[in-house]
Amino acid sequence: MSSPHRAPTPDRSRAGVRSAVGTVAGAAGDAQVLDHAVAELVRRTRFPVAFGGLASGDAVHVTSIHGARTRRLEGLVVEASRGLGGRALVEKRPRLALDYRSSRSITHDYDRAVLGEGISTLFALPIMVAGRARGVIYCGSWSESPVGDVVARPAFAVAEELSSELRIRDEVQRRLTLSPTGTGSVTMPATTREELRETYAELRSITAIVDDPAVRARLDRLEQRLAALSHDDTEQSLDLDVRLSPREVDVLACAALGSTNAEIAATLELREGTVKSYLQSAMAKLDASTRHAAVVTARRAGLLP
Structure with a gap:
């Protein structure tokens, strides 16, 4: 049979x-x-x-x-x-x-x-x-x-x-393939989320030095997809009326990976003093006393993945 x-x-x-x-x-x-x-x-x-x-x-x-x-x-x-x-x-x-x-x-x-x-x-x-x-x-x-x-x-x-x-685009597609596809009860592994955040930071650094508006717009859309993918549903969101400038997001995304001011400056092709200024501005807007606290607040507010 x-x-x-x-x-x-x-x-x-x-x-x-x-x-x-x-x-x-x-x-x-x-x-x-x-x-x-x-x-x-x-x-x-x-x-x-x-x-x-x-x-x-x-x-x-x-x-x-x-x-x-x-x-x-x-x-x-x-x-x-x-x-x-x-x-x-x-x-x-x-x-x-x-x-x-x-x-x-x-x-x-x-x-x-x-x-x-x-x-x-x-x-x-x-x-x-x-x-x-x-x-x-x-x-x-x-x-x-x-x-x-x-x-x-x-x-x-x-x-x-x-x-x-x-x-x-290849990297985003790879992350999409690896990311969980369930609903609600499925939690993304911490290592996968960190890889997504690293990719997001790298993407921001590339976008920052691209002059073509059309290319920048497409890269921005990819950034939004990565940010949505890496969102942690288990973390309580924060309703915060704060707007960070694109450069403040760039600097904060790199800081989230543990990069020093000098490393961020090299990545984004900025002066180290300029990086420090952007970080201080972002921390003030987020009412955070340290860069780590600023990153946590920005993530809860949906400003960073």
């Missing part, structure tokens, strides 16, 4: 759905982040056309194109080691083809797309996250154009910003 099929428990089923939805949402969010970076390449560099994609398996699927004059680049899939981008992906370093048509250092598998768009000079930058190439972004021109430091620097900056944001 065959054994009856055992249906998954409701909690596991819901957790599976949440995990699947989170994965899809994460992938869609990564694609949006990439698209913003590609648009920034056109805006901040001298290259009129830019495109890029994230890696899936051993290939980069181009999903974002800005400034193109034709549709030749649409749907392009670049295999590892093939073409300029494939080499950048495998070698984990930027690659340049000053005259793409005559370049002998790359395979020409994608001439139909690249030359069909009329691109002459092509610059490919791998997006490195935790030592792994997560994708490739390209910028190109329709005529042969020299690429010196002044020209390349903005492209490198865009690639670095994209790398940082993807790394943060």
Whole structure:
């Protein structure tokens, strides 16, 4: 007699759905982040056309194109080691083809797309996250154009910003996967909460030195998700009408990890005296006599995770 099929428990089923939805949402969010970076390449560099994609398996699927004059680049899939981008992906370093048509250092598998768009000079930058190439972004021109430091620097900056944001998104997604998914009776382990708080502080320090308003806004949303995840339901909340400045939150988040004023200053690229001033201001607003007391009060008031 065959054994009856055992249906998954409701909690596991819901957790599976949440995990699947989170994965899809994460992938869609990564694609949006990439698209913003590609648009920034056109805006901040001298290259009129830019495109890029994230890696899936051993290939980069181009999903974002800005400034193109034709549709030749649409749907392009670049295999590892093939073409300029494939080499950048495998070698984990930027690659340049000053005259793409005559370049002998790359395979020409994608001439139909690249030359069909009329691109002459092509610059490919791998997006490195935790030592792994997560994708490739390209910028190109329709005529042969020299690429010196002044020209390349903005492209490198865009690639670095994209790398940082993807790394943060990966970490947030990892924390979401590890966090408890029950209701009420489930308590997050103290070690997990502390890891979330460390990630929050690191995220605040990165956001503090990002100039792009759109990137800052997205990072702010990630911070809010982390803060909500690390909230301790067992701790009595405090209804406190206090507003801390963004810098006061930055400094207090670092202080919550036990960092000294000098360490906070190095992390946030501030003077040590400035850090002390922000801490004193936050302590005064929270009516706390020590930094530790300020952190406890800020957490109970929902100002810190």
